[in-house]
Amino acid sequence: xxxxxxxxxxxxxxxxxxxxxxxxxxxxxxxxxxxxxxxxxxxxxxxxxxxxxxxxxxxxxxxxxxxxxxxxxxxxxxxxxxxxxxxxxxxxxxxxxxxxxxxxxxxxxxxxxxxxxxxxxxxxxxxxxxxxxxxxxxxxxxxxxx
Numbered sequence: 001x002x003x004x005x006x007x008x009x010x011x012x013x014x015x016x017x018x019x020x021x022x023x024x025x026x027x028x029x030x031x032x033x034x035x036x037x038x039x040x041x042x043x044x045x046x047x048x049x050x051x052x053x054x055x056x057x058x059x060x061x062x063x064x065x066x067x068x069x070x071x072x073x074x075x076x077x078x079x080x081x082x083x084x085x086x087x088x089x090x091x092x093x094x095x096x097x098x099x100x101x102x103x104x105x106x107x108x109x110x111x112x113x114x115x116x117x118x119x120x121x122x123x124x125x126x127x128x129x130x131x132x133x134x135x136x137x138x139x140x141x142x143x144x145x146x
Contacts, residue, residue: 001072002019002023002079002080002081003061003064003065003068003083004081004083005055005057005060005084005085005086006083006085007085007086007087009085009090009093010083010085010094010097011094012034012083012094015081015083015097015099016032016034016081016097016099019099020032020101023079024078024079025078028103029078029101029102029103030102030103030104030105031101031102031103031105031107031108031109032100032101032108033099033100033105033108033109033111033113034097034098034100035096035099035115035116036094036096036097037096037097037116038092038093039089039090039092039094039095040091043139046132047131047132047133048091048129048132049090049091049131049132050089050129051088051095051127051128051129051130051139052087052089052130053085053087053089053095053125053127054086054125054126054128055125055126056124060086060123060124063122063123063124064082064084064119064123067118067119067123068082068115070118071111071114071115074111074114075102075107075110075111076102076103076107077100077101077102078101078102079101080099080101080111080112080115081097082096082098082115084096084119084123084125086125096116098112098115098116099112100112100115120142121142126138
């Protein structure tokens with residue numbers, strides 16, 4: 001299982017490939033489900049050019065580890081990865097990757113959805129948007145998931 005916070009842009013597909021190469025037994029995996037969230041150019045009707053994600057080192061990783069442990073306890077997983085950006089994110093860049101591997105698709109799909117939804121509601125990240133007008137504002141709520 002892997003949790004990473006990145007201050008620089010990352011390639012979700014490279015992260016998935018590297019985890020598969022380094023951590024999974026060939027032939028054991030029957031399914032991989034993933035979610036990649038990217039920076040949009042708008043929010044609440046306004047044009048957005050960037051977002052800064054703040055976090056508390058240690059606390060944020062601890063929350064993600066707890067969520068990951070809960071998924072592993074609930075589903076028969078062979079592996080999972082959470083990669084999340086911190087710092088400034090530009091439009092079009094990936095913000096988050098959740099990926100889960102299992103022998104069968106049901107566990108992969110359900111656990112990936114669980115990781116993403118729990119991350120959005122429980123992990124301590126604070127988001128400040130930079131609008132096209134130059135104004136900045138804190139994001140007060142995430143879009144609903146479940």
